[in-house]
Amino acid sequence: QVQLVESGGGAVQPGRSLRLSCAASGFTFSTFGMHWVRQAPGKGLEWLAFTSYDGSDIYYADSVTGRFTISRDNSNNTLFLQMHSLRAEDTATYYCAKDYAQFVMDVWGMGTTVTVSS
Amino acid sequence: DIQMTQSPSSLSASVGDRVTITCRASQNIRRYLSWIQQKPGKAPELLIFTASSLHSGVPSRFSGSGSGTDFSLTISGLQPEDFATYYCQQNFRTPLTFGGGTKVEI
Numbered sequence: 001q002v003q004l005v006e007s008g009g010g011a012v013q014p015g016r017s018l019r020l021s022c023a024a025s026g027f028t029f030s031t032f033g034m035h036w037v038r039q040a041p042g043k044g045l046e047w048l049a050f051t052s053y054d055g056s057d058i059y060y061a062d063s064v065t066g067r068f069t070i071s072r073d074n075s076n077n078t079l080f081l082q083m084h085s086l087r088a089e090d091t092a093t094y095y096c097a098k099d100y101a102q103f104v105m106d107v108w109g110m111g112t113t114v115t116v117s118s
Numbered sequence: 119d120i121q122m123t124q125s126p127s128s129l130s131a132s133v134g135d136r137v138t139i140t141c142r143a144s145q146n147i148r149r150y151l152s153w154i155q156q157k158p159g160k161a162p163e164l165l166i167f168t169a170s171s172l173h174s175g176v177p178s179r180f181s182g183s184g185s186g187t188d189f190s191l192t193i194s195g196l197q198p199e200d201f202a203t204y205y206c207q208q209n210f211r212t213p214l215t216f217g218g219g220t221k222v223e224i
Contacts (some may be wrong), residue, residue: 035214037162045154045162045205047214059212062119095162103209104152106173108161 002026002107004096009112015017016086020112022079022096027107030054030074033099036081038092039111046092049081050103119143120208124217131222135196139220141189141206150210153182153191156219157202165204166191196222 022034036048037080049070059084069082077115079096093111100106130135141151149169156162164173166182169189179194189202193200201224206217 044219045156045216047207047209047216050212050214061213079209097162100164100167101212102150103212104164104167105154105162106164106167108163110161 001081002098004056004107004109006094006096006109006112007062009094009114010118011012012086013118014087014116016112017082017084018080018086020094020114022081022109024077024079024096024098027098028050029072033057033103034036034072035097035099035103035105036070036079037095037097037105037108038069039095040089040092043050044090048094050099051079055098084104086114088116090114091116119181119213120147121206122206122215122217124204124206124220126220127218128221128223130224131196132224133196133198137193137196137222139191139204139206139222141184141191141217143187143189143210146186147208147210149185150208151182151184151189152207152209153180154205154207154216156198156205157201162205166222167209193222204222 003025005023051070071080095111097105098107123142139177153166170182203219203221
């Protein structure tokens with residue numbers, strides 16, 4: 001079945017970097033756009049970034065523009081989120097989600113938790 | 119950015135109740151509106167897209183309506199597994215934005 005599994009989260013100090021991964025299976029990864037969404041503890045969902053199926057179209061939320069980079073490896077069915085200059089307010093569970101069409105997110109992973117603290 | 123405002127932020131209901139959650143967009147988003155369910159400790163799940171289209175496998179007791187700026191999600195005959203938090207999300211343009219969520223409690 002369609003599955004997304006995030007990894008790479010953990011505890012990190014402010015100002016450091018972290019790279020998240022999302023392993024996709026059960027569908028033709030190279031033909032679908034993908035998203036990253038996060039949820040701070042006890043808060044709602046916040047969209048972060050989108051990449052088209054081939055990486056040619058990429059969009060970011062203002063809150064992460066210039067610090068986070070979304071990318072993908074279609075040969076290995078993996079989505080990435082490179083995060084730099086991490087701040088305490090980046091503490092959250094990070095989800096990857098598959099794009100169904102027109103930015104509709106039809107499948108979500110279980111998430112990976114990032115804690116930014118000194 | 120398009121702001122999405124949900125109401126109520128929480129509600130209490132009983133099994134079998136009919137529940138309606140509303141979502142208002144700060145500008146016309148036509149029918150580019152999804153509803154997402156999230157249970158504690160679980161991945162979010164898509165319920166409805168393009169305002170009223172039921173995602174595959176979603177029970178028919180869930181329905182959505184609206185267009186432009188005003189939308190609603192209705193659960194007809196609340197079941198125990200429906201107690202969760204519900205989010206609306208506009209997919210009209212980036213940055214994609216979510217409502218603040220509605221927690222449906224027993």
